[in-house]
Amino acid sequence: MRLRGKTAIVTGAGSGFGAGIARKFAAEGAKVMVADINTAAARTVAEEIGGISQTVDVADAASVATLADAARAAFGDPDILVNNAGVTHLPAPLDMIGEAEFDRVFLVNCKSVYLTARAFVPAMKSRGTGAILNVASTAGLSPRPRLNWYNASKGWMITATKTMAVELAPEGVRVNAICPVAGETPLLKSFMGEDTPEMRAKFLSTIPMGRFSTPEDMGNAAAFLCSDEAAMITGVALEVDGGRCI
Secondary structure (H helix, E strand, O other): OOOOOOEEEEEOOOOHHHHHHHHHHHHOOOEEEEEEOOHHHHHHHHHHHOOEEEEOOOOOHHHHHHHHHHHHHHHOOOOEEEEOOOOOOOOOOHHHOOHHHHHHHHHHHHHHHHHHHHHHHHHHHHHOOEEEEEEOOHHHOOOOOOOHHHHHHHHHHHHHHHHHHHHHHHHOEEEEEEEEOOEOOOOHHHHHOOOOHHHHHHHHOOOOOOOOEOHHHHHHHHHHHOOHHHOOOOOOEEEEOOOOOO
């Protein structure tokens, strides 16, 4: 129960890695707000883990402000914030990605980190404690061709993690990232372009451990980094990737 007595917000927690993180946090004793743009999915996960659901569009300032208000009303300012919500574009040459797709990727993957920081960091600084976890990707460390702007958004997230960490460390706030390889989530088909046995085998051939990341893998790593056991760890981008980035 390494998170006993803690409160946490996990964005994009209605499915995939976010749901795995929310489940693990609850199992470790945290009170979790399951935040997702999909209201029904958020409610389902929240009911399963005894948490609270909240609809949010992490790319919209007003929606993030509403999320912060809902959290404060439910359990006060959160101890832990997990920026997990993310999107990608379909594999394509970098010069063929439409402007609307580009904007969507950077709004959801990057601007959201700014918006949640603006909403939650002031209270963490005033309390002198807090943990923020950004779910980045191996794509930000070892980019794959044809996912160029998604790769770039996750590279941005890793740099944002490090600069947030160095600025907030004197305030008692830790900021880390985890970098999963592709996993069994709703985004997998988008990464591959098509979900076929051949494409899966091609992807898996680049992962030394021979399997995709799972929500449970992400939950385990996230629980450690957000716990007091990791009190001396800040600014890391932890590869949870079965050796993909070696």
